[in-house]
Amino acid sequence: MFNALILEQHDKKTIAEIRQIDESRLPNEEILVAVDYSSINYKDGLAITGKGRVIKAFPAIPGIDLAGTVLQSNDQRYPVGSKIISTGWGVGESYWGGLAEKVALKADWLVPLTDGLSTKNAMKIGTAGLTAMLCVQALIDADIKPDDGEILVTGASGGVGSTAITLLAQLGYKAVAVTGRAKENSELLTTLGATRIIERGEFEEPARALEQQHWAGAIDTVGSKVLAKVLSQMNYNGAVAACGLAGGFDLPTTVMPFILRGVKLLGIDSVYCEYDKRVQAWQRLTTLLPEKFYQQACTEISLNETIHYAEKIINGQVTGRTVVKL
Numbered sequence: 001m002f003n004a005l006i007l008e009q010h011d012k013k014t015i016a017e018i019r020q021i022d023e024s025r026l027p028n029e030e031i032l033v034a035v036d037y038s039s040i041n042y043k044d045g046l047a048i049t050g051k052g053r054v055i056k057a058f059p060a061i062p063g064i065d066l067a068g069t070v071l072q073s074n075d076q077r078y079p080v081g082s083k084i085i086s087t088g089w090g091v092g093e094s095y096w097g098g099l100a101e102k103v104a105l106k107a108d109w110l111v112p113l114t115d116g117l118s119t120k121n122a123m124k125i126g127t128a129g130l131t132a133m134l135c136v137q138a139l140i141d142a143d144i145k146p147d148d149g150e151i152l153v154t155g156a157s158g159g160v161g162s163t164a165i166t167l168l169a170q171l172g173y174k175a176v177a178v179t180g181r182a183k184e185n186s187e188l189l190t191t192l193g194a195t196r197i198i199e200r201g202e203f204e205e206p207a208r209a210l211e212q213q214h215w216a217g218a219i220d221t222v223g224s225k226v227l228a229k230v231l232s233q234m235n236y237n238g239a240v241a242a243c244g245l246a247g248g249f250d251l252p253t254t255v256m257p258f259i260l261r262g263v264k265l266l267g268i269d270s271v272y273c274e275y276d277k278r279v280q281a282w283q284r285l286t287t288l289l290p291e292k293f294y295q296q297a298c299t300e301i302s303l304n305e306t307i308h309y310a311e312k313i314i315n316g317q318v319t320g321r322t323v324v325k326l
């Protein structure tokens with residue numbers, strides 16, 4: 001028997017409960033893992049509260065992230081006792097996920113734990129951190145350099161936002177944080193490397209087709225009118241890496257930033273990101289993230305606290321990253 005967060009659906013309502021479950025109920029997969037740590041991402045919040053259609057079949061175990069130790073293996077890349085990370089590939093959505101003491105997975109979904117990284121710090125990074133790294137890399141690949149000007153990060157207090165700010169600062173970029181919680185989080189965001197803080201309210205006004213140019217690059221985790229505003233303020237040849245929808249999935253914009261300023265909108269997906277790109281991103285994250293990130297931008301909780309934290313993340317009340325100790 002092992003402990004897990006189980007989701008069931010009754011009368012179209014999602015019911016979440018911590019329960020013991022028999023190991024024989026795990027799917028017959030290539031790798032059995034003892035989970036050391038999982039984490040709570042925005043998507044986990046949507047799954048656990050039932051506020052988003054994340055879970056494909058009930059009963060389910062959520063948790064899109066996990067890091068742990070291989071207990072049984074049919075694949076020589078991951079021998080018994082080796083440490084692994086799993087993010088994406090539908091784990092915690094279509095397949096039972098990481099908010100459990102044990103999980104059965106396909107070998108192709110895994111990456112080996114990067115040298116120099118603990119399973120706990122891997123989950124402090126998690127899907128959010130991997131996505132932040134992919135966003136930063138997309139701006140670098142679009143030839144946005146530290147001297148080109150400021151880089152705007154929206155949803156700055158969140159997992160993706162706070163990690164993106166830290167990474168940009170470490171790489172010598174001037175990162176400007178947009179947050180709805182300036183009072184609460186300015187000190188943390190400045191410690192992580194934000195050069196200035198802007199109130200989210202300024203980005204929630206309807207955008208004109210083109211506004212004054214301010215930003216060489218941007219990382220947007222919010223979508224909707226905030227992303228529309230960001231696009232209208234981009235510098236000539238600027239680039240925006242868009243990965244999120246915390247403010248909505250619509251995009252009330254015009255073609256003007258694209259056709260008159262050559263602005264590039266770069267879509268970022270971490271779920272089906274290729275293996276080599278993933279491994280490279282994890283290595284870069286391990287090298288770049290300073291100790292203060294792990295110490296100050298992360299909270300550790302137990303499996304019993306996950307239901308409460310799922311509500312909090314959906315209500316925009318979580319700062320930084322939340323790791324779950326199994």
Ligand SMILES: NC(=O)c1ccc[n+]([C@@H]2O[C@H](COP(=O)([O-])OP(=O)(O)OC[C@H]3O[C@@H](n4cnc5c(N)ncnc54)[C@H](OP(=O)(O)O)[C@@H]3O)[C@@H](O)[C@H]2O)c1
Pocket residue numbers: 040041042043127128131154155156157158159160161178179180181200221222226242243244245246247248268269270271313314315316318319320
């Ligand atoms: N494409 C991918 O592969 C991928 C991967 C990971 C995450 N995501 C998406 O990226 C987004 C951020 O994920 P996360 O894990 O960092 O979530 P998170 O920790 O909840 O951060 C989201 C942040 O957005 C801001 N926010 C919340 N509600 C908002 C609203 N109604 N309007 C405007 N801003 C709002 C808050 O920051 P402030 O309080 O500072 O404003 C919040 O901390 C989510 O939409 C998630 O689904 C996508």
